[in-house]
Amino acid sequence: MARRIATGDPTPVRWLLITVALGFLAVFLVLPLVAVLAEAFAKGVGAWWVALSGEDSRAAIRLTLIVAAIAVPLNVAFGLCASWAVAKYDFPGKSLLVSLIDLPFSVSPVISGLVWVLLFGAQGLLGPWLQAHDLKVVFAIPGIVLATVFVTFPFVARELIPLMEEQGRDEEEAAIVLGAGGLRTFWSVTLPNVKWGLLYGVLLCNARAMGEFGAVSVVSGHIRGLTNTMPLHVEILYNEYDFVGAFAVASLLALLAVVTLAAKTGLEWWHRDEIAASRRH
Amino acid sequence: MTAAARAGFRRVIPGFGPTLGLTLAYLSLVVLIPLAALLMKAAGMTPSQWLATLSDERMLAALRLSFGGALAAATINGVFGLLVAWVLVRYPFPGRKVVDAMVDLPFALPTAVAGIALTALWAPNGWIGKLLPFKVAFTPLGVMIAMIFIGLPFVVRSIEPVLEDVDQELEEAAASLGASRWQSFRMIVLPAIAPALLTGFSLAFARAVGEYGSVIFIAGNLPGVSEIAPLLIVTRLEQYDMVGATAIATIMLLVSFALLLLVNGVQKWHRERMGG
Numbered sequence: 390m391a392r393r394i395a396t397g398d399p400t401p402v403r404w405l406l407i408t409v410a411l412g413f414l415a416v417f418l419v420l421p422l423v424a425v426l427a428e429a430f431a432k433g434v435g436a437w438w439v440a441l442s443g444e445d446s447r448a449a450i451r452l453t454l455i456v457a458a459i460a461v462p463l464n465v466a467f468g469l470c471a472s473w474a475v476a477k478y479d480f481p482g483k484s485l486l487v488s489l490i491d492l493p494f495s496v497s498p499v500i501s502g503l504v505w506v507l508l509f510g511a512q513g514l515l516g517p518w519l520q521a522h523d524l525k526v527v528f529a530i531p532g533i534v535l536a537t538v539f540v541t542f543p544f545v546a547r548e549l550i551p552l553m554e555e556q557g558r559d560e561e562e563a564a565i566v567l568g569a570g571g572l573r574t575f576w577s578v579t580l581p582n583v584k585w586g587l588l589y590g591v592l593l594c595n596a597r598a599m600g601e602f603g604a605v606s607v608v609s610g611h612i613r614g615l616t617n618t619m620p621l622h623v624e625i626l627y628n629e630y631d632f633v634g635a636f637a638v639a640s641l642l643a644l645l646a647v648v649t650l651a652a653k654t655g656l657e658w659w660h661r662d663e664i665a666a667s668r669r670h
Numbered sequence: 671m672t673a674a675a676r677a678g679f680r681r682v683i684p685g686f687g688p689t690l691g692l693t694l695a696y697l698s699l700v701v702l703i704p705l706a707a708l709l710m711k712a713a714g715m716t717p718s719q720w721l722a723t724l725s726d727e728r729m730l731a732a733l734r735l736s737f738g739g740a741l742a743a744a745t746i747n748g749v750f751g752l753l754v755a756w757v758l759v760r761y762p763f764p765g766r767k768v769v770d771a772m773v774d775l776p777f778a779l780p781t782a783v784a785g786i787a788l789t790a791l792w793a794p795n796g797w798i799g800k801l802l803p804f805k806v807a808f809t810p811l812g813v814m815i816a817m818i819f820i821g822l823p824f825v826v827r828s829i830e831p832v833l834e835d836v837d838q839e840l841e842e843a844a845a846s847l848g849a850s851r852w853q854s855f856r857m858i859v860l861p862a863i864a865p866a867l868l869t870g871f872s873l874a875f876a877r878a879v880g881e882y883g884s885v886i887f888i889a890g891n892l893p894g895v896s897e898i899a900p901l902l903i904v905t906r907l908e909q910y911d912m913v914g915a916t917a918i919a920t921i922m923l924l925v926s927f928a929l930l931l932l933v934n935g936v937q938k939w940h941r942e943r944m945g946g
């Protein structure tokens with residue numbers, strides 16, 4: 390195999406650069422993952438299982454699943470709606486709308502939680518009204534859901550918008566001209582075309598929804614067994630010096646991350662053409 | 671396609687009103703109104719409250735650490751991210767695809783998990799901390815380690831696609847004209863990927879400034895020394911100091927947005943100068 394001498398680097402340089410790059414990645418990416426597993430199983434599988442099957446851990450796992458089960462579908466519905474509106478029509482202010490959809494990514498997670506406290510907290514704008522009607526948002530599950538929705542808001546939309554724009558409008562227009570209604574066109578033409586991109590967005594959205602810490606931490610109130618999600622439970626156990634417990638719950642979240650990465654990579658390999666070309670994070 | 675023809679298409683595909691309406695309503699309810707509540711609260715602060723906030727040494731130290739640490743971390747990520755992208759794009763080696771997939775780990779790993787894992791590694795009795803003659807965890811250095819972790823994929827993922835598109839024939843031409851590898855890297859490759867490097871750098875920077883979960887475990891959180899701005903917001907909230915929390919959040923938001931605008935401006939200028 391003829392190597393392009395002019396653009397190839399001398400073998401020693403090549404090996405040096407590969408070694409430095411892989412060394413850097415090993416220290417910053419691989420070791421943390423290994424550390425989670427090592428600490429989680431430091432006292433054996435039995436201790437790991439005891440930590441996970443405790444009442445509080447199970448409540449945290451349940452709450453995390455509930456929150457994701459509400460936040461992800463909401464943002465999927467929004468993502469489909471927004472990407473259809475942006476990709477299938479022309480209107481003034483479109484690029485502003487796309488920038489606004491990306492906004493939550495440039496806001497600190499803590500601020501993403503703070504805004505809900507300022508709206509619905511005891512001293513918040515709507516706080517007195519909520520109290521008068523005996524409704525609780527902040528330091529309760531609705532607040533956790535709202536904070537999670539805010540943080541995971543852009544994932545599905547930003548995956549679908551470039552994909553639908555790439556695919557254009559011809560197929561939809563053909564369907565409409567042939568007599569299909571708007572909804573029928575969406576279900577039979579648009580959705581099949583974007584299904585892998587949608588799945589890609591859902592994976593990322595779900596991983597963030599289940600793993601969000603900062604925003605949820607601000608609105609949760611950290612009530613064990615009631616408003617503790619898995620990442621918050623990790624913090625509580627860690628601060629109580631229950632390291633095996635903290636790393637046991639963390640190992641489940643790390644597993645979620647690895648499964649998400651594997652599924653995402655699989656989609657990129659096998660359905661590269663059916664997810665957005667301009668993918669970025 | 672003329673503007674009139676385009677306007678005609680709007681009528682072909684139905685559902686413009688409902689989909690855009692729902693999008694705007696949901697966007698407003700979930701993102702815009704909550705952020706407006708923050709800015710309204712900030713606008714309601716009296717000048718003396720602002721003055722007290724802005725002269726608070728503890729807050730200034732926290733902002734300095736968040737922005738300074740993020741700058742240092744993004745710079746380190748700029749160098750190593752470029753190196754990683756270069757190796758992944760230019761050098762085929764066994765296992766490259768797996769390594770490439772792993773670069774996204776910081777996006778997928780919940781920040782609290784990253785936080786306790788990094789602490790376990792870099793603490794004085796940890797796997798890496800044990801080997802070092804100086805303290806990393808529970809100092810500003812620890813803050814930087816977490817910020818490097820969280821920002822790395824932004825740089826690598828920004829550079830990779832652009833580096834793949836760099837025409838290697840230009841490098842061949844340069845070499846045939848007598849340029850060294852380093853010269854052709856500096857004068858051909860680097861200018862081509864500079865905007866992507868800047869994008870990656872600024873994304874990594876913005877993420878690190880606001881980062882909370884992965885930092886607070888490794889930071890030690892000593893006020894004035896290793897306390898980051900997002901943590902100070904949480905502390906103020908826990909003290910029921912809504913004004914203090916709002917002020918820090920507003921400053922962080924405004925500075926972050928100003929930087930993003932600046933970067934967008936620089937990139938636009940660069941594109942125009944390069945002729946599209």
